Amino acid sequence: MVDQKSVDTIEIRRERLKKLRDMGIDPYPHSSDRQQTNKEAKDMIDKQVVVVGRIMGKRGHGKLMFLDLVDESDKIQVFISHKVVGEEQFKLVSLLDLGDFIEVSGQIFKTVAGEISVRCSSLKILSKTLQPLPNTWYGLQNVEDRYRKRYLDFVINPESKKIIELRSKIVYELRNLLGEKGFLEIETPTLQPIYGGANARPFKTYYNALEQDFYLKISDELYLKRLIIGGFEKVFEIDHNFRNEGIDATHNPEFTMMECYWAYADYNQIMELTEEIYSKVSKKVLGTTKVNYNGFDVDLKAPWQRLTMADAINKYLKIDVDKLNDEELKQKAKKLKIEEGIRGGLFNRGLTIASLFELVEEKLIDPVFITDFPKETTSLCKLHRDNVELIERFEPYIGGKEIGNAYTELNDPDLQRHFFEEEAKAKLDGNDETHPLDEDFLTSMEYGMPPTGGLGLGIDRMVMIMTGTHSIRDVIAFPTLRSKKSQKKST
Numbered sequence: 001m002v003d004q005k006s007v008d009t010i011e012i013r014r015e016r017l018k019k020l021r022d023m024g025i026d027p028y029p030h031s032s033d034r035q036q037t038n039k040e041a042k043d044m045i046d047k048q049v050v051v052v053g054r055i056m057g058k059r060g061h062g063k064l065m066f067l068d069l070v071d072e073s074d075k076i077q078v079f080i081s082h083k084v085v086g087e088e089q090f091k092l093v094s095l096l097d098l099g100d101f102i103e104v105s106g107q108i109f110k111t112v113a114g115e116i117s118v119r120c121s122s123l124k125i126l127s128k129t130l131q132p133l134p135n136t137w138y139g140l141q142n143v144e145d146r147y148r149k150r151y152l153d154f155v156i157n158p159e160s161k162k163i164i165e166l167r168s169k170i171v172y173e174l175r176n177l178l179g180e181k182g183f184l185e186i187e188t189p190t191l192q193p194i195y196g197g198a199n200a201r202p203f204k205t206y207y208n209a210l211e212q213d214f215y216l217k218i219s220d221e222l223y224l225k226r227l228i229i230g231g232f233e234k235v236f237e238i239d240h241n242f243r244n245e246g247i248d249a250t251h252n253p254e255f256t257m258m259e260c261y262w263a264y265a266d267y268n269q270i271m272e273l274t275e276e277i278y279s280k281v282s283k284k285v286l287g288t289t290k291v292n293y294n295g296f297d298v299d300l301k302a303p304w305q306r307l308t309m310a311d312a313i314n315k316y317l318k319i320d321v322d323k324l325n326d327e328e329l330k331q332k333a334k335k336l337k338i339e340e341g342i343r344g345g346l347f348n349r350g351l352t353i354a355s356l357f358e359l360v361e362e363k364l365i366d367p368v369f370i371t372d373f374p375k376e377t378t379s380l381c382k383l384h385r386d387n388v389e390l391i392e393r394f395e396p397y398i399g400g401k402e403i404g405n406a407y408t409e410l411n412d413p414d415l416q417r418h419f420f421e422e423e424a425k426a427k428l429d430g431n432d433e434t435h436p437l438d439e440d441f442l443t444s445m446e447y448g449m450p451p452t453g454g455l456g457l458g459i460d461r462m463v464m465i466m467t468g469t470h471s472i473r474d475v476i477a478f479p480t481l482r483s484k485k486s487q488k489k490s491t
Contacts, residue, residue, distance in 0.1 A: 009132045016095045017128050025092065027128035032103045039073035042116045044108045051076060051118060052103045052126060054155070055096060065093050069104060069118075077117040078104050085120060092123065099129035099155075147473050147481055164477050166285060167463045171238060173284045174258060174459075177277060183234040183260055188223035190216060190240070194438045197221030199378070200243040203253075216242035220259040221380065221454065222441045225409065228261050229449045236260035238459065249471050250401060253480050256459035265453035266408040267392045271369050274396055274404065274455060275302035278367070282466055293465045294399035296365045300465075304367040304396070309357050312370055316360045321353050332356070343376065343426055350374025350389070364397035379419035381407035398465055404457040411452060413445035 020027045035050040056075065057068030063082035068075055082090045096102065103124040110116055134156055146153045146160070154161040175185065193212065195202040197219025207214045220237045227235045238258045245253060262269065278300045282289050289301040307315065314320050319332060326349055333340040333352050336359065341351020354377050357370070364370070371394040372384060384390035392408035410416050420437040463475040473479040 010130060013097055013128070013130050013132070016097065017130065020092075020095055020125065020128065023088075023092075025125065027125050029124070029126060032124070032126055033105075034103065037073040038069065038071045038076040041076060041108055041118065042074065045110065045116070046108065048105070048107055049118060050103065050105045052101065055098055055100050055102060058096065058098060063090070065090075067093075067096075067102075067104075069102070077111075077115055078106075078120050078123075079109075079111070079117045080120045080123070085122065089122060092125065096125070097129060097132070099131075099133045100125060101127040101129075144481070147479050148484075150478055160474065163463070163467050163469060163475055166467055167459075167475055169285045170281055170463055170466060171256075171459060173281045174277060174462075175238060177280055178236050178258075178260060181234070181273075183236045183262075184232060185237060186224070186227060186232070186235050187239070188217070188220045188237055192217050192223075194436055194440075196436060196438050196441065197380070198243075201245055203242050203244045218243050219456070220257070221456070222438060224259055224261045225449065225452070225454075226441070226444050228263050228452050229444050229447055233263040234260070247480060250461065250464075252460065252472050252476060255472075255476075257456055258459055259454070259456045261409070261452055261454045263450045263452050266451060267371070267394055267406055267453055270406045270408075270453040270455045271304075271306070271394060272302075274369075274406065274457070275304050275367075277457065278302075278462070281462075286466060291466055292468045294365075294401070294470070296399050298366060298399055298465075300367060300398070304369055306369045306371060306394075308372040309353065309370055309374070310372070312360050312364070313353070313357055316363045317356070319356070321356065329353070341376070348376055350376035361397065361402065362400040364400055367396065367398050369394045369396050378407070379416075379423050380410055382410045382412075383415075401461065403461045403465070404455065406453070406455040409449075409452040409454045411445065411449040413442055416445055417442050 017027055032052050033050050034052045036044065038051055038053060041049040041051050051069065051071070053069040053071035053076075055067050056070045057066075059066050060080075065080040067078040067080065069078050080090070080093055085093075103126055104118050104120050105122045106118040106120040108116065109119050134152060146157075154164070179185070191205070191207070191214045193214055195215040195218050198221070200218045202215040202218050205214055205216070206212070218241055220239065220241070224235050224237060236258060238256065240254055241257050242254050245251065247253065262273070279289050279302045282291065282300045290297065290299050292298070310321050321329065324332065326347060329349060329352055330340055330347065333356065336356070338355045338359065341348035341353075341355055343351060351374065353374050372387075372390045373381075373393040375383060375389055375391045378391065378393060381391040381393045384392050394406050395402050396404050410419070420442070424437050460472050460475050463469070464472060467475065469475050
């Protein structure tokens with residue numbers, strides 16, 4: 001049922017729109033003559049200005065009116081006197097509603113109360129709004145409506161808009177930092193004939209022109225590695241990845257990643273790069289490396305702590321996995337009610353250790369690198385130089401959340417083929433998140449790939465940390481939502 005009051009308000013606005021047109025006024029002109037932002041105008045006491053913005057407040061009595069005019073830079077008060085603007089312009093003011101966009105010409109002055117204002121000499125409507133804005137005090141009461149009508153959320157909730165503005169600055173500074181360090185930003189395909197670079201379920205589509213299935217990228221990894229093989233030494237990409245998985249506070253099926261690859265480097269140098277990214281970007285954007293995330297005060301300043309996965313399990317769970325045989329490890333997993341790792345129908349020690357580590361993650365508050373994962377956790381990483389049961393992989397954690405993934409990249413084509421074939425077997429066993437065998441990528445590796453360090457950082461999570469935001473939906477301008485039609489069917 002539609003609220004009658006809303007209908008009446010819309011009808012009133014449409015009537016005012018008609019009156020404007022009857023007066024010969026175009027309520028939707030092509031452009032404005034704006035000369036200053038509201039923020040700039042506030043520094044121009046006694047000078048003439050032309051400012052624009054959306055009306056977010058309207059009050060007055062008799063022959064005097066006050067408007068709160070908001071543009072992207074600031075809010076400024078507009079003082080309108082019938083005596084100054086005349087009958088026709090004052091009549092125009094009476095036809096204005098909250099939410100309308102206007103242009104105001106006049107002199108900047110300071111009121112008796114000390115508020116910097118524009119003494120209006122003339123005004124012009126730029127856009128008449130037909131829908132009433134939500135009450136700016138109560139806002140959008142339904143949380144789902146905040147994300148579904150994001151444009152309104154930005155209008156009435158300055159904090160929501162500020163988060164998206166900070167996101168833009170974070171990405172800008174990240175891109176600049178990588179550029180200054182000699183990394184080239186190169187675009188890779190979003191539609192891929194073979195998905196790869198992560199263990200994830202893809203979105204599948206059909207390309208009519210080629211009569212072939214394609215997949216939305218789950219990662220940039222295999223294409224960026226092809227660039228390393230092709231002679232580029234430092235490459236990166238900031239773009240959207242797509243994974244056909246669930247939605248929660250830290251996951252969205254369409255998300256933004258930064259992936260970079262650095263020839264002749266390993267995971268130790270990549271750790272240093274990760275520290276530098278977080279500490280320098282936060283300092284540039286926030287003016288500090290200290291943030292509050294998930295209720296914890298955290299300092300992003302380098303250097304960060306480093307713990308092997310085995311040491312982290314020992315430190316926080318008091319379990320020394322290196323001293324346990326397979327049967328003892330099984331019993332520990334059973335006692336802690338975690339899912340033991342299974343591959344090919346058989347117990348897998350490495351995957352069980354990784355499952356055990358999941359109990360540790362929420363305890364990792366201060367920035368820390370968890371290093372040296374079991375080899376079974378990925379097929380794209382180089383075996384550890386000191387222990388072939390491990391790989392040179394790390395994940396950084398902040399506030400109990402994983403924020404990225406990095407390897408000393410596997411560059412042995414024969415070993416890479418072996419790992420891909422093992423993953424293919426797992427896929428036959430019902431694991432639809434395993435890595436498919438990519439023959440073209442394997443062929444490219446046979447032409448030679450230098451030692452390389454690779455890093456993937458979640459941009460959404462970076463923004464969440466630097467803005468102290470708890471939901472990924474708050475840091476994405478338009479998060480993925482169930483359609484209203486589908487929502488009704490499910491209920």
